[in-house]
Amino acid sequence: MNIALLTAIGVGGATLVGAIIGFLFKKITHAFHDIVLSFAAGVMLAAAVLGLILPAAEQSGVAGLPVVLLGIFVGAACLNLMDKLVPHLHRPTGTEDETHPDIQSRSRVLLFVMAIAIHNLPEGIAAGVGAGSGSTAEALFIAGGIALQNIPEGMVIISPMLAAGISPQKTLLCAFATGLVEVVGTLIGYFAASVSAAILPFALAFAGGTMLYVISDEMIPETHAHGSQRGATYALLAGFCLMLVSDILLG
Numbered sequence: 001m002n003i004a005l006l007t008a009i010g011v012g013g014a015t016l017v018g019a020i021i022g023f024l025f026k027k028i029t030h031a032f033h034d035i036v037l038s039f040a041a042g043v044m045l046a047a048a049v050l051g052l053i054l055p056a057a058e059q060s061g062v063a064g065l066p067v068v069l070l071g072i073f074v075g076a077a078c079l080n081l082m083d084k085l086v087p088h089l090h091r092p093t094g095t096e097d098e099t100h101p102d103i104q105s106r107s108r109v110l111l112f113v114m115a116i117a118i119h120n121l122p123e124g125i126a127a128g129v130g131a132g133s134g135s136t137a138e139a140l141f142i143a144g145g146i147a148l149q150n151i152p153e154g155m156v157i158i159s160p161m162l163a164a165g166i167s168p169q170k171t172l173l174c175a176f177a178t179g180l181v182e183v184v185g186t187l188i189g190y191f192a193a194s195v196s197a198a199i200l201p202f203a204l205a206f207a208g209g210t211m212l213y214v215i216s217d218e219m220i221p222e223t224h225a226h227g228s229q230r231g232a233t234y235a236l237l238a239g240f241c242l243m244l245v246s247d248i249l250l251g
Contacts, residue, residue: 004131007143008186011127012179014147015120018154019175023168025155031231033156034223038232040149041219042239044211047145050247051130051138052208060201071202075209079122083217110174113157117178119214123149124185126207131186132193132200145243146211149219150182 056068123146130142154175161171193203223232 003136003139004128004187004190007127007131007139007190008124008183010143011124011146011150011186012183014150015154015179015182016176018151018156019158019172020154021151022155022158022175023172033152034225034232035235036152036155037149037219038223038235039239040152041215041223042236042241043145043148043243044219044239045215045236046240046243046247047142048126048208048211048215050243051142051145052126052204052211055135055138056201056204056208059204064201067202068205071205072209072212075122075206075211076213078206079119079210079213079217082118082122113161113174113178116153116157117181119218120150120178120182121185122207122210123214124182124187125189125192126211127182128186128189128191129193129200129203129207130189132190132203141243141247144246146182148239150179154179 053068053072056071057065060068127139127143127146131139157175157178158171161174162168166174189203189207193200220232220236223229223236
């Protein structure tokens with residue numbers, strides 16, 4: 001249980017750390033944001049494959065491989081469903097109602113923050129499943145990947161909220177709330193994985209599938225939307241390689 005609590009605090013607190021950085025550097029350039037987010041995408045990609053999906057396949061064996069594949073697609077399908085029910089995760093820009101720009105802008109920003117909060121739940125579940133796998137090194141590996149991704153995510157919500165006229169106190173409170181959602185998700189994932197070892201391969205694959213969906217559907221398109229594709233690609237590779245080396249050194 002201690003590792004679950006540390007994981008929850010780590011992944012949730014990373015969002016708050018990113019928010020604080022966002023306050024310090026309110027005008028973050030697209031290029032810098034894309035590089036940081038791409039690096040985080042590479043880290044998450046390695047965490048999903050090396051820390052969740054491959055261990056699931058190893059535990060299930062050849063006979064249980066269909067369960068692992070099913071878990072990946074079910075995890076992705078769940079997030080696809082969430083995407084249909086909540087706003088898409090893109091930085092809000094402009095206003096649609098020129099007669100009430102402040103109201104319209106604030107509404108768009110709050111929907112954007114709500115979308116991030118809801119998407120944080122499966123990320124927290126992925127971290128919790130890793131904590132419930134019984135391997136401390138594996139749990140830290142996964143949690144580290146998700147935490148690194150949460151820092152730029154926390155950074156990106158600050159500037160739009162302040163620009164929409166939301167007070168710094170409420171902005172920080174919203175950032176804290178998005179991190180708290182991830183804490184709740186971590187505890188849910190931990191207890192779900194701890195209930196029965198029989199469901200662990202599916203749970204690991206499910207968590208990996210959710211992370212792959214976020215990387216493919218949200219992170220990579222966002223980092224390639226502002227003309228910095230080449231730098232973003234190398235940053236992703238750097239993040240993946242860092243986690244690959246870390247995984248080998250951790251054994």
